[in-house]
Amino acid sequence: VGQGNASQTARERARAELTREIKEEARRQLARVGAAALSLRSVARELGMVSSALYRYYPSKEDLLTALIIDAYNAVGEVAEEAAGLASASPRERWLGACRAIRDWARAHPHEYALIYGSPVPGYQAPEATIGPGGRVPLALVGLLRDAAPPEVARGGAGPRVDGVLAAQAAVVAGLVTGPAGAAVPPEALVRGALAWTQLFGLISFELFGQYAGSFDPAEELFEFALAQMASALGL
Amino acid sequence: VGQGNASQTARERARAELTREIKEEARRQLARVGAAALSLRSVARELGMVSSALYRYYPSKEDLLTALIIDAYNAVGEVAEEAAGLASASPRERWLGACRAIRDWARAHPHEYALIYGSPVPGYQAPEATIGPGGRVPLALVGLLRDAAPPEVARGGAGPRVDGVLAAQAAVVAGLVTGPAGAAVPPEALVRGALAWTQLFGLISFELFGQYAGSFDPAEELFEFALAQMASALGL
DNA sequence: TGTACATCAGTGAACGCGCGTTCACTGATGTAC
DNA sequence: TGTACATCAGTGAACGCGCGTTCACTGATGTAC
Numbered sequence: 001v002g003q004g005n006a007s008q009t010a011r012e013r014a015r016a017e018l019t020r021e022i023k024e025e026a027r028r029q030l031a032r033v034g035a036a037a038l039s040l041r042s043v044a045r046e047l048g049m050v051s052s053a054l055y056r057y058y059p060s061k062e063d064l065l066t067a068l069i070i071d072a073y074n075a076v077g078e079v080a081e082e083a084a085g086l087a088s089a090s091p092r093e094r095w096l097g098a099c100r101a102i103r104d105w106a107r108a109h110p111h112e113y114a115l116i117y118g119s120p121v122p123g124y125q126a127p128e129a130t131i132g133p134g135g136r137v138p139l140a141l142v143g144l145l146r147d148a149a150p151p152e153v154a155r156g157g158a159g160p161r162v163d164g165v166l167a168a169q170a171a172v173v174a175g176l177v178t179g180p181a182g183a184a185v186p187p188e189a190l191v192r193g194a195l196a197w198t199q200l201f202g203l204i205s206f207e208l209f210g211q212y213a214g215s216f217d218p219a220e221e222l223f224e225f226a227l228a229q230m231a232s233a234l235g236l
Numbered sequence: 237v238g239q240g241n242a243s244q245t246a247r248e249r250a251r252a253e254l255t256r257e258i259k260e261e262a263r264r265q266l267a268r269v270g271a272a273a274l275s276l277r278s279v280a281r282e283l284g285m286v287s288s289a290l291y292r293y294y295p296s297k298e299d300l301l302t303a304l305i306i307d308a309y310n311a312v313g314e315v316a317e318e319a320a321g322l323a324s325a326s327p328r329e330r331w332l333g334a335c336r337a338i339r340d341w342a343r344a345h346p347h348e349y350a351l352i353y354g355s356p357v358p359g360y361q362a363p364e365a366t367i368g369p370g371g372r373v374p375l376a377l378v379g380l381l382r383d384a385a386p387p388e389v390a391r392g393g394a395g396p397r398v399d400g401v402l403a404a405q406a407a408v409v410a411g412l413v414t415g416p417a418g419a420a421v422p423p424e425a426l427v428r429g430a431l432a433w434t435q436l437f438g439l440i441s442f443e444l445f446g447q448y449a450g451s452f453d454p455a456e457e458l459f460e461f462a463l464a465q466m467a468s469a470l471g472l
Numbered sequence: 473t474g475t476a477c478a479t480c481a482g483t484g485a486a487c488g489c490g491c492g493t494t495c496a497c498t499g500a501t502g503t504a505c
Numbered sequence: 506t507g508t509a510c511a512t513c514a515g516t517g518a519a520c521g522c523g524c525g526t527t528c529a530c531t532g533a534t535g536t537a538c
Contacts, residue, residue: 011501011513018514034358036272041491052493053515061492118355120445122270131450138451160464166457173451194452195462199431201447202438209356211437214367215374215409216430221402226431228396247480247534254481277524288526289482297525 019057021047023067030068031111035121040064065124070133072112077136079105084140091148092236098141099200099227106204113208117201135176138197142177145193146185148236162187189234196230255293257283259303266304267347271357276300301360306369308348313372315341320376327384328472334377335436335463342440349444353437371412374433378413381429382421384472398423425470432466 008016025043040061044051058064083097106113115121116134162170170187173194178184185193203226206212207219216222244252261279276297280287294300319333342349351357352370398406406423409430414420421429439462442448443455452458 009502014501015514034355037358039491040493050516051491052495052517055493056514114355117441117445117447119270119350122273126446134447135450160461162461164457166452166461169452169458176451191458191461194458195435195465198438198442198462199435200438202434202436202441203431205353205441206434206437209353210362211353211370214371215412216402216405221400222405222427222430225396225398225402225427226434229431245535250534251481275524276526286483287524288484288528291526292481 015057022054022057022064023071026064026068027071027112030115031109034111035065035068035115038065062124065121066127066129068112069116069126069130072109072116073130073133073136075109075112076102076105076116077133077140080137080140084144091144092231094144094148095141095231095234095236096227098144099230102137102200103204103207103223106208110208113204117205118209138194139177141197142173142185142190142193145189145234146177162191166191192234196234199226199230251293258290258293258300259307262300262304263307263348266351267345270347271301271304271351274301298360301357302363302365304348305352305362305366308345308352309366309369309372311345311348312338312341312352313369313376316373316376320380327380328467330380330384331377331467331470331472332463334380335466338373338436339440339443339459342444346444349440353441354445374430375413377433378409378421378426378429381425381470382413398427402427428470432470435462435466 022043025046026038029038029043029046038061040054041051043064044054054064058067079101080098083101084094086094086097089097106117120126167187170190173190174185174187203219203223207217207223210217212219212222258279261282262274265274265279265282274297276290277287279300280290290300294303315337316334319337320330322330322333325333342353356362403423406426409426410421410423439455439459443453443459446453448455448458
């Protein structure tokens, strides 16, 4: 009982590494066959272990899936945060950069993208632990708006008013970004940010899932056009 | 050889009906367990048949899936065309009506929606026969734009120019709507229509797949806000 | 109208497969004295 | 530093399951004369 956590034992190191290797192999299989066809037995096989050995590391297939989902959210989240947070760039450039970075990530990891933004895996119920990582991308985008948008621009412009339920929902989101103390982002900007976020992932999903086949595929130019239009709508 | 096709034989009637019943039962199972978990054996079981009997009607599971996909595309397509084509309504009302009708359909048939607009079923390759039905919704929306948009409004407005590859792609789409002879819809309107179409399905997907959980869920108000904003952007 | 033959729907058994998960076990790694 | 004991990683066999698809068959429905 009570091992030092500064110097790990060999067992602990081995355990940490195998936990990682299992996840990596699962990710490779995900990329090959998709989430619904992922199987513990085949992950074990590929690692040269017997399937029951995996249960020392993940108590069930569902837990392994959850780990993959969290990793995927963190991966896009990180990519988005980095591009959105570039201090040296203008707000507009940060917006464009973040959107492009997200799309690039999605195209490089289509099955991981599908895992988190596609249809839910049947029978799988996402645990609470996925909520935090899942919020990183939208929060990065909203944070960008907070830093960037001059309130008059954000509040004004064309489009309907934000009030009632929608304003209340926006206030909840504002609380997540700025902390419960004060709401630094006007609700109009938040709602427009949410719609831009939606539009962005709609574009990526349609591109990846083949809805533009025969029309706007390849979708580079449509994507860039949409980014520019969204940037204007956001006052960036 | 050569049976009259005016009066079907009893065999033919039975065959047509069973083909329909199999599809209906498959649709029910789709709604319960999702596309990836759909199984021929369980469809047969539910119909009181032996699993091998299904092969008289669909040569493989893939063919049954294809039939479901085509049906789903036709179902949304029909709903969209009806709402978009209402002669008695203003263009704006037709736009709003079509979007709401599509969302209502999606919420009533989430698994069918996921089947056609969610992540692709692993290992399934959509055959050409799905392309036509898959185009009905976008064509209905573009048709609405053609009928409605005064060219000046559609061509002008804020936003970047449409040229190069994007203009060429738009021209292809225009050919699909109006026939190869003349392009009655200006490319700017087409591109904006494509983005509105994307936005619409982005909204529905995020709502159905749970991305708004904890923020804009329930999504009624966000949806209505977005519709109004899109209508303005489209000059409706 | 009645009979001989052809078509085809549905049966039941089987093939061969892979899956998630449990469990008693062995042997190596770690800990306490 | 050395020994006795506890922990835990990985094994191998097994349980029980469901799947898609094939195939030889029987019996009912249809057709030609």
